[in-house]
Amino acid sequence: MKSQRYTDGLKKLHEIDGEAGQKVIESLQSIAPDLAKYTIEFPFGDIYQRDGLTLQQRELVTVAALTALGHSQPQLRVHTHGALNVGCKPEEIVETVIQLAVYAGFPAALNAMFTVKDVFIERGIITVE
Numbered sequence: 408m409k410s411q412r413y414t415d416g417l418k419k420l421h422e423i424d425g426e427a428g429q430k431v432i433e434s435l436q437s438i439a440p441d442l443a444k445y446t447i448e449f450p451f452g453d454i455y456q457r458d459g460l461t462l463q464q465r466e467l468v469t470v471a472a473l474t475a476l477g478h479s480q481p482q483l484r485v486h487t488h489g490a491l492n493v494g495c496k497p498e499e500i501v502e503t504v505i506q507l508a509v510y511a512g513f514p515a516a517l518n519a520m521f522t523v524k525d526v527f528i529e530r531g532i533i534t535v536e
Contacts, residue, residue: 469486471503504519
């Protein structure tokens, strides 16, 4: 039986990341089902349920954090989709990444921007140049 925390987390995961989030969870089932469970319960069942920030703000913070890490393009891709899914404007995502050039450096910001660009192309927000 699944806990309420798990149920709430899974619902929030679907709200934010949709099919992409579900694919991440499914890909973990054959090797680390506990990690899949923890991913649902802690970030989405606990943190994303908190008051204080909107989903849009949480996703922009997540985009910023993943940008700053500089090596999390798959997760940045998922959360760029997530930011768009919860109503963030493309300009807000771009400005978030540009802001991080100051604090995380140009290489991290450039890598992130190319990931964001790929998501925007995939979603028809921009066209291929």
